[in-house]
Amino acid sequence: TNILSPVCPGKTSFDITSFLKKLEVPTCGEEEVVITNVTIRPGREQRTDKLAKEEHNSALNLNKINTQWRTILRELKTRELHKDIEILSQTFERVVDCKDSVIKVCILSGVVAHAFYPSTREAEAGGFLSSRPA
Template identity: 60%
Template sequence: MLRRGKKAKTPLSEEEQLLLYQQKLLAEEEMAKKKERLLSQFLKDKLAKEEQNSALNLNKINTQWRTVLREVKTKELHKDIEILSQTFERVVDCKDSVIK
């Protein structure tokens, strides 16, 4: 019985083998270049996204830091006002006593 669909392979000549080998090398080289381009593009996209996230996070951190600094400054100013108020009251009391 004959099997259908199978062809008998004929031996390739040396030129055909060389041509086939060159085509294979060319295809591998093209694939390597394509892979390198894809990797390069992926890394560029990843870097751009990372820089964008970095800028956004820096903005958030600066906003939070300003809030903390404002709170600290507010506490310092309240303390200074309290001290100045007490000093003022003491001076007023002292002058009142001199007047009386």
């Protein structure tokens, strides 16, 4: 593809038969070379196109890598959050159980106090009246 640049520098098209004559390549008598004008892009344009294509592919690959990296980080963060939620759920259950037992103790104390209230009242009233000087 680029073998012509030393022979025809800067040319964008050439006659292949004249090229073969310059190289002194023997032709096969009856056969003729049909290709006469082959367009060759100069090397600079090819390099520019190749560079643009590489930059485009590089951007696409970078995007793919970033997407995969975000997916991996998202999965890790999800696992961490699930663990945190499990720990917080267990802590919440423990606090609820503790408060439930405190409420049960308070209710039991209230029931016991209510049951003994009349007898304590009588004892206090009787003791108060009997200890008064006459």
